[in-house]
Amino acid sequence: MSTPVLRTEKVTQRFGGLVAVNAVDMHVDQGEIVGLIGPNGAGKTTLFNCITGQYTPTEGKIYFHDKDITGMTPYQITELGMCRTFQNIKLFPHMTIMENAMVGAHTRIKENLWDVIFHTKAYKKGEKQAEERARKALELTGLSDNPYYYGTDLPYGKQRRLEIARAIASDPEVLMFDEPAAGMNEGETADLTEFIREIRGLGYTILLIEHDMRLVMNLCDRIYVLDHGTLIASGKPEEIKQNPLVIEAYLGKKA
Numbered sequence: 001m002s003t004p005v006l007r008t009e010k011v012t013q014r015f016g017g018l019v020a021v022n023a024v025d026m027h028v029d030q031g032e033i034v035g036l037i038g039p040n041g042a043g044k045t046t047l048f049n050c051i052t053g054q055y056t057p058t059e060g061k062i063y064f065h066d067k068d069i070t071g072m073t074p075y076q077i078t079e080l081g082m083c084r085t086f087q088n089i090k091l092f093p094h095m096t097i098m099e100n101a102m103v104g105a106h107t108r109i110k111e112n113l114w115d116v117i118f119h120t121k122a123y124k125k126g127e128k129q130a131e132e133r134a135r136k137a138l139e140l141t142g143l144s145d146n147p148y149y150y151g152t153d154l155p156y157g158k159q160r161r162l163e164i165a166r167a168i169a170s171d172p173e174v175l176m177f178d179e180p181a182a183g184m185n186e187g188e189t190a191d192l193t194e195f196i197r198e199i200r201g202l203g204y205t206i207l208l209i210e211h212d213m214r215l216v217m218n219l220c221d222r223i224y225v226l227d228h229g230t231l232i233a234s235g236k237p238e239e240i241k242q243n244p245l246v247i248e249a250y251l252g253k254k255a
């Protein structure tokens with residue numbers, strides 16, 4: 001069996017006396033769509049923050065392929081090939097759609113201050129590559145019609161797509177989405193579900209947090225369920241739907 005693209009080993013995150021994430025073992029294989037679900041406050045975003053370098057876990061290890069990435073910075077982790085979106089949309093105001101996407105593309109460009117100040121050949125080449133990658137990401141996400149409009153002028157569903165475009169422009173292997181359907185109506189969520197399926201078809205591996213059960217159950221190959229920081233179940237959507245612990249901890253509370 002091949003090594004997972006992403007793996008956590010007994011990852012624990014404490015905030016003072018609170019154990020937000022408790023010894024979590026999980027993995028994501030190449031090409032999978034994996035869901036991370038659980039009630040509010042279960043520790044999902046905290047686990048994402050550990051994986052993407054916003055936090056260094058109190059205990060445990062995180063591996064990208066065979067590489068131990070525990071404690072690396074978010075920038076280093078993006079450079080390695082994992083990129084995320086956030087629960088609350090974080091577009092840059094006063095930047096066009098194209099410029100927002102180029103922020104993602106720039107993580108792949110090696111420029112030093114000299115190149116930037118003196119607009120050297122290397123700088124111009126890097127800019128061209130970044131623009132090309134950003135343009136492709138916008139085409140892929142259906143946002144290439146008006147690239148010079150402000151990103152924040154887009155309707156809500158498209159702002160979320162722009163966040164995804166920015167992540168894709170960084171040329172990642174793994175995309176991590178924190179509640180991508182948050183605030184979307186039924187139609188937008190259905191479009192998003194189809195879109196995520198399409199991008200998986202292009203070879204991306206996807207880990208997502210989501211409260212929208214229809215999206216999770218329709219889309220994910222496997223699901224992990226957190227409750228009070230602890231993993232209480234993992235498996236295929238059909239197994240998760242029938243798991244009594246999950247029904248009690250999560251689905252039961254929603255009904």
Ligand SMILES: Nc1ncnc2c1ncn2[C@@H]1O[C@H](COP(=O)(O)OP(=O)(O)OP(=O)(O)O)[C@@H](O)[C@H]1O
Binds near residue numbers: 018038041
């Ligand atoms: N920086 C922090 N400092 C202290 N406590 C925190 C911090 N971040 C999260 N917590 C706490 O850790 C627990 C897990 O929070 P987290 O946001 O990871 O849950 P979640 O499953 O993502 O919730 P939601 O679905 O509501 O977004 C909660 O009790 C939360 O209050």
